[in-house]
Amino acid sequence: MRSIIEDKNEKSCFVCGYAGKTEEHHIFGGNPNRRLSEKNGLKVHLCYMHHKDSKAGVHFNPELMEKLHKIGQRAFEESHTREEFMRIFGKNYLDDSEGEKPEEGFIWLNEDKEEPVI
Template sequence: MSKGIVTEYPEICIFCGRQAEAEHHLIFGTAGRELSERDGLKIPVCNNCHNMGQKLCRIHENPMAERLSKMLGQAIWEKEWITANSQQEPRKAREAFRKRYGRSYL
């Protein structure tokens, strides 16, 4: 698994602590997944927490978990943007995210 910007432990499922077997892209969908990969917006997950567990215990096909995933991805992206663009106003990060990903989840 390649390293994302969310955690320093890519081998551990971020939810349950088991061995990670997959990566979950925090912003997903047709174009979102590719951008998410480039931006490091992914988290290590076990298959159970990703898409094979019970509906309320996994990310995919769980509307609330999917929504929170995208919100987390945007918040982390904006934090990174603000850090990299310290001369800019922090609120411009939201505009930059919208421009890159096509919408805001926050």
């Protein structure tokens, strides 16, 4: 199945947008999750650096891995329930208490007001 996260024909790096040579990465790896990722279209294209580089690559960078897990689960839940996700992958990667927390390093400009400007 093609990716449900990327646009059709999208082949540039999901992290940095690099449009050269990229590789397909299955968001949930290992057995049997890799196969289940394939079946459910939970995959993205990554450049070598964001895929297998020993520092920045998702396979060596737990933070990036976690981020992709969340993106993958969110995409899946656009057309399925959380129960289905957990039945298939055996885990919930989305902690709703942190909900739509801004990216790390993001600073709310008007912290003291009721409605933050996004």
